[in-house]
Amino acid sequence: MFRKILIANRGEIAVRIIRTARRLGIATVAVYSDADSRAMHVAMADEAVHVGAAPAAESYLAGERIIAAARKCGAEAIHPGYGFLSENPEFAEAVEAAGLVFIGPPAAAIRAMGLKDAAKRLMEKAGVPVVPGYHGEAQELVVLARKAREIGYPVLVKARAGGGGKGMRRVDRPEALSDALATARREAKAAFGDGRVLVEKLIETPRHIEVQVFGDRHGNVVHLFERDCSAQRRHQKVIEEAPAPGMTSAMRAAMTEAAVTAARAIGYQGAGTVEFIADVSDGLRPDRFWFMEMNTRLQVEHPVTEMVTGLDLVEWQLRVAAGEALPLAQERIALSGHAVEARIYAEDAARGFLPATGTLHRLRFPDGAAKAHLRVDAGVREGDAVSPHYDPMIAKLIVHAQDRADALDALAAALAQTEIAGTTVNTAFLARLARDEGFLAGDVDTGLIERRQEALTATPAPDTRTIAQAALAACGATWKPQAPDPFDAISAYGHFRPPVHPRTIHLGERALPHTVTGLGDGRFAVCLDAADGEKTVTLTPGENVRLAVWPGHVTVFEGADSHTFRLHDPLGLAEEEAAGGDSLRAPMPGLVKLVRAAANKRVKKGEPLLVLEAMKMEHTITAPHDGVIAEIAAEGAQVSDGAVLVRFS
Template sequence: MNKPIRKVLIANRGEIACRVIRTCRNQGIKTVAVYSEVDANAQHVIQADEAVMIGAAAASESYLVHDKIIDAAKRTGADAIHPGYGFLSENPEFAERCEREGIIFTGPSAASMRAMALKGAAKKLMEDADVPVVPGYHGNDQSLETMTKEAERIGYPILIKAVAGGGGKGMRMVYAADELEAAIEAAKREGQNSFGNADILIEKLIQKPRHIELQVFGDSHGNAVHLFERDCSLQRRHQKVVEEAPAPGMSDEMRQAMGEAAVKAAKAINYVGAGTVEFIVDVANGLDNAPFYFMEMNTRLQVEHPVTELITHQDLVDWQIRIAEGHEIPFDQDDINSFVSGHAVEVRLYAEDPYNNFSPAIGTLSVFDPYALENEDQRIDTGVIAGDDVSIHYDPMIAKLIAYGDDRESAIDNLISLINTTPVTGLTTNRDFLISALDHDSFRAGDLYTGFIEDFSDTLLSKPAPSSNDYLLAALSTLASRSIMTDDPWSIQDSFRVNLPKTETLTFIDGEDIKTASIEAVGDAFKITVDEHTSNVSVLSFEDNLLTFELDGLRSSIFADVQNDQVTLVGRYTQTIKRFLAETAGSDDADGPGAITAPMPGKILEIKTSNGASVEKGDALIVMEAMKMEQTLKAPRAGIVEGLNMKANDQVSDGAILLTINDVTEE
């Protein structure tokens, strides 16, 4: 019997919670958000019809606590719970708890989750269902003797995996017998620490693999279908970065074979709801008729589901809700095959530094407006806007950017365009890396495999230093921002200085490089000199962080975020340039000309000068440590040191004035 859902509690946060809210709103279903203390002003809380605070920032004290989620559902009268992905989405005990409490769980049964939870048992189940699996050992005997024999039988190289969990934890590649024992010990230790289970399995290592997965759905009437495949081969640290649908280069025959295998997998466990059957494909000899093997099944909606939605023109969350209500799958396989069209590509925009081993970053978004998008072939799924924080408590994904095209090439171009026209500033992101990956010749050619990023790291993970033109635009952005933010008579939009030239120097720093931009105002334009090259430039407009200007007769635009101590330019690459000294001729500012400020929070390691000392341009003044890196601050000009009042080991804040360099006083 079908049971209509009137109100859904979303047991998750961030972009997936906002995504579920969007579908529920379209269906006229009320929504309830849950949130931790640090998420009180989060977008999913603002967008939901109701919201319940469930605990402290740590997920173990809020989003993972069964009692708190169930209590919130009962208090608000929610008749269903959508788990999103992550957190409780693949927790069979929580699914059983919902059933006991009479609350609809919009996911698979606890039995289906358990069947696929342990990789070894799942592979045995798939073998019995005639689904191809990677040659390996998935047995219960975990002794070193047995593992050694099985590794020899399979043949090196091999891959050791923890039987529980994912995300690359408990995974080791072994290329020779003398590496085996240490690798097993490390994998077991990591599996125990991460998942509470030290058991491992062994598989043949596919040395040039592609990661291709099939979106499947099952219903309570015994039906199961697939909605075609997604290629998720571009990964870093075994985590997906770029996903697309359909998989480039796949033949119709191979697509049919993989689709049939995925449906067999779903039917083998009487699957109900949305799921993803993941395959590893050996493309050492190309994709055409390449062998493929079952890897695992994710018993939930996937992060990358939007690319499937764009090529099938279906709302997968809508399907989840309909199936949870007891309805049959809305289309059969032939119907689905007939309406799939085009190509879609998705990237995950993370707060992380790709140029520093993809280390996660935190901070406050200064510029980011995902809701300004009005193109139906482009899509942004997010749970944050400008002013929101990316904190240490949760995954640092800022948004998913997705684009559709009639073919793969146009989809890639459309996605690059979306990234280029969606500036994000305020913290370090992988934005530039994403553009480099999408625009790489091998990616465009469809030569994809999981080692792609590592193999092309020289080009993908090398960011150019700011150019002279970047410094010029940083100076111009600084001047333009004054005109719209202050009543300073230096405003570029009035003509008080016509035929009365005025000069100014702005000094910027990038790492240890110090650059000066010398500015001369002439009428309503400027002459700006950087690295002894002078350009004529004028500002045409500066609205919503989009700076439109004319440079030596050429009109152009760039996104610019101007803060007190830095300028972030968002073009082909994002350049954040610290403005650690601002020197204005004839200025009466209290800081005085030559005020040197800390480019970021840090610790003073060494003072190389003293008050009253005479210094020359380029002299080392202060050595400080910031973000585990040493940085030497040098004199940008000659003069006398004043205002130095700190010592080694002192902590300084971002923008703190460290000293000033004043002109030599003539007696």
């Protein structure tokens, strides 16, 4: 076994690897960028090496710097985690050439599966069923248009490299193909450095089911059963589970056999995932699933497999890379219970899942779950920042229970007890999905979230009492009758009459004027100006309320929902008025990739104005109303969160 390894990654996967390595007595070396100097994985590792600036291309993707760091620290092997360099065959070869061990599959296996088109041709030869489509080399529009007609619309345009939904577009009609190809190619080029695409038949009622496989250097290959990752938005996984709902023994036998065949066909070693798409229009059938791709690395959702098998997949990776045989033969790998995983992201589900940034002023997870085992995999701590440079995932909540119903119930309860303030998060969306009737019934396909998006992402308005609680917290009221400093808390006592404090807080664009009146005995009356008249709520600070007060804001938690109120800032209001009220601001930091309008142009509501690239994904910014553009951001401009993109006349 290794004495010391370097982890060429960051965030929760780096923390995850460190924990297993520590249990096995292996020393760890972390790498970090300028943005991660105080990150959790840096603090946990035995050593840490700075490798460059915040952009990934200048740090976590700088393979030569990472290899140099490993050699300098005396590490024997490099674990790439997932993402970044994990599926880069050139990096794997460079690691081996430097006399180090790459904790992953051979470069030849990565290369064989790295391009989706070549991988599918290889799988066809191996007898693994493949989705009908065009997987050839030609990239000309006329060729792809002809192939799309032959396949039959709707089709799916997909980047031939990478994954995670980047460079993927559904096309329902021929006239939309050109724009879809252009967008997919730009995204693919930005994310993977390869803008080439393939075209496949779109399966109308698909389930995304994948099989965890493992191989060693001694010719052994096993599967660790399947995971269902059909709950997706924008082709990115949201909730994953194992085993797949409704899986039959015949279907499992056919799918796991196909996965092992795929792994054997490329001489696979280490952890890998063979992803399939199944047509469930007539239920799960052994003759209605096809190979999509193989991820030649550990997956984000690997914890659900660990939960249902009781195995540590990172430990298996380390043992296989060290030359050991697989710890267990196929017949000794058993499936027990049901596990679900929810990915908590800094994103605004109500605004099309736009990524968000910010400092995590509050980050609290529950300690446990009823009738279930709860696990939290996180790579950030309270006080850390969600950076625009990297994936905005904050944590994963993983629950293992006796059956699916208990697991989903425990997951929803855990999400309701989670408290995150300082950035917009998707916990309420995840909790609604976990309790969705169709999802609970196992009636899930990759289009479920899109069909139910309005209900799943609806944000309930806070009630009067919630607003009053935020108002009371915003003014700093506490019950301190013996406080030595009279300015320590808002006074709840007046000599001749109760003291009245007029104030204003904001919820989004809505101003909420109110008065706070001290009643004595630690009680306060909050009187709110409402459309239907004044409403008064009597409160004691801190009574039966979950909230977080952070710079300029108060967040009140109600189950999985949260409401963030902004404190009144007269100077900020003056700046807003000076900037011009009728403007469109950047929903996140990003690059203005394309500009489709110009100054003095009249536009209609919903018309595309520009394309903002953030976190390697493109987001189209549309006109919020009819109007005439006075100014618009320049193409190629790097903008910050909240920067004015468009100003209307």
